[in-house]
Amino acid sequence: MTLAELGLSPWVLRAFAFAWGAVWGSFVNVVVWRVPRGESLVRPGSHCPACGKPVAPLDNIPIVSWLLLRGRARCCGARITPRYVVVEAIAGVIGLAVYEVIVRGMPAETSLYHAGVVFLADFGLAMGLLAAAFIDAEHMYLPDPITIGGTLVGLATPGLRGLHWMDAIVGAAVGFVGVWLPFVVLYKLVRGRHGMGLGDAKLTMLAGAWFGWPGVVFAVFAGALQATLATIVMLAVRGKIEEPESVKKDREELQKAAAEGDAEAAKLIEQDPLATAPGEGVLAARLPFGPFLCLAMIEWMLAGPWIAERWAPWLAP
Numbered sequence: 099m100t101l102a103e104l105g106l107s108p109w110v111l112r113a114f115a116f117a118w119g120a121v122w123g124s125f126v127n128v129v130v131w132r133v134p135r136g137e138s139l140v141r142p143g144s145h146c147p148a149c150g151k152p153v154a155p156l157d158n159i160p161i162v163s164w165l166l167l168r169g170r171a172r173c174c175g176a177r178i179t180p181r182y183v184v185v186e187a188i189a190g191v192i193g194l195a196v197y198e199v200i201v202r203g204m205p206a207e208t209s210l211y212h213a214g215v216v217f218l219a220d221f222g223l224a225m226g227l228l229a230a231a232f233i234d235a236e237h238m239y240l241p242d243p244i245t246i247g248g249t250l251v252g253l254a255t256p257g258l259r260g261l262h263w264m265d266a267i268v269g270a271a272v273g274f275v276g277v278w279l280p281f282v283v284l285y286k287l288v289r290g291r292h293g294m295g296l297g298d299a300k301l302t303m304l305a306g307a308w309f310g311w312p313g314v315v316f317a318v319f320a321g322a323l324q325a326t327l328a329t330i331v332m333l334a335v336r337g338k339i340e341e342p343e344s345v346k347k348d349r350e351e352l353q354k355a356a357a358e359g360d361a362e363a364a365k366l367i368e369q370d371p372l373a374t375a376p377g378e379g380v381l382a383a384r385l386p387f388g389p390f391l392c393l394a395m396i397e398w399m400l401a402g403p404w405i406a407e408r409w410a411p412w413l414a415p
């Protein structure tokens with residue numbers, strides 16, 4: 099059976115793809131909040147971040163509930179950050195885009211089964227990247243279950259993207275070594291601090307496992323270009339690059355513990371570059387690069403062939 103034989107109007111499928119995306123966006127919010135805090139993803143169920151009361155299912159509908167309650171919790175009236183609704187909306191748009199661009203771009207004789215598996219794989223990757231981007235933006239680290247787990251899924255499924263096993267293996271190797279060697283090892287030798295983190299290298303390894311070496315090249319260059327643009331905009335609007343709040347907070351707690359004679363905290367401060375305040379000036383500013391790599395990877399997933407055809411035929415997948 100093919101998608102056309104299913105007999106559903108594209109508008110029904112579009113609405114379903116968006117709603118499906120928004121529902122998973124809700125789960126991405128749970129991941130972004132709980133994973134950095136070491137909490138379980140399944141238990142307990144959704145609860146109010148302010149007063150801890152469980153959230154009723156009707157108040158937990160993606161996007162809709164937040165709008166109806168005008169960004170406040172029903173239980174205690176606490177303000178619910180718009181980040182929740184932003185993540186759900188982005189996830190909805192991603193679901194819609196994967197259907198519109200990738201599934202509808204497939205030949206008419208593609209089986210429904212194959213179209214469904216490709217949709218789930220690409221959508222799943224995008225959700226992992228969405229979670230990684232928001233965790234890195236807030237906490238400046240990329241969780242291994244997403245970067246390494248995502249790499250393994252990519253290595254297991256190259257055929258879904260018309261690639262060979264070898265493309266995925268070479269891509270993952272290029273992605274890791276190509277970022278780890280120059281930006282983590284050599285940069286540290288020359289400038290005494292890391293240019294990028296090990297997490298960034300694992301993320302470009304994921305890019306290579308999914309899209310081969312051209313995906314790595316695009317992620318690094320488009321990521322750097324977009325990070326530069328974001329830096330310029332941030333400097334123009336705010337006059338400085340703000341370090342994420344929670345990184346500042348973690349550091350203050352660590353320094354307080356060290357000052358009170360906690361030997362373990364003192365050791366952590368010595369090892370972790372984030373445990374010392376950044377120096378003055380734009381070049382010393384710390385901007386997480388992960389979100390820009392994630393954005394570039396989603397762009398490449400959705401528009402890789404189109405981008406390559408116009409600007410970089412040598413990258414053509």
Ligand SMILES: [Zn+2]
Pocket residue numbers: 146147148149150151171172173174175176
């Ligand atoms: Zn509450």
